Amino acid sequence: MAPSSKEGIAMFKTNVGTLDRLGRIVLGIVLIALVFVGPKTPWGWIGLVPLMTGLLRTCPLYSLLGIRTCKAE
Template identity: 45%
Template sequence: MTINMGTTDRTLRLVAGIILIALGLTGVIGWWGIIGVVLVATAAVRVCPAYLPFGLSTLRKK
C-alpha cells in the first residue's frame, strides 16, 4: 500500500490512540479503548484505509 499519512496526522493519531488505550485500561471508557489500538496501528504503518477510497492524503506535496 502507498503511504498516505503525513507527520502531523501520524502524531495526532498516535497520541490519541495511546490516550484511548490508557482510558480503556483504567476503566474510564471501558472497552471503547480498543479504538485506540486502531489509531496506533494506522500511525505505525502510515496508511489510513479510510483515506484510500477517496484518494485522500495528508502528505506534503514535493
C-alpha cells in the same frame, strides 16, 4: 497480473503526513489508556485503529477517499 513491488498495492501506500501521524499515535495511546485508567471501558481498544494507522503511515479510508496528508512522492 500482480503489481510489481515498486508500485505496491494502492491501499497500502503512505498517505498519512507527519502531523496527522503524530495525532493518530497520541489519540490511539490515550484511547487505549482508557482501558486501564479512567472509566475502564473496553471501548478504549478502538484506539488500536488510529495507533496502527499512525505507526504504519497508511490509512485505508484515506485511500478509498483519495486523501493524502503527506507530501507527494
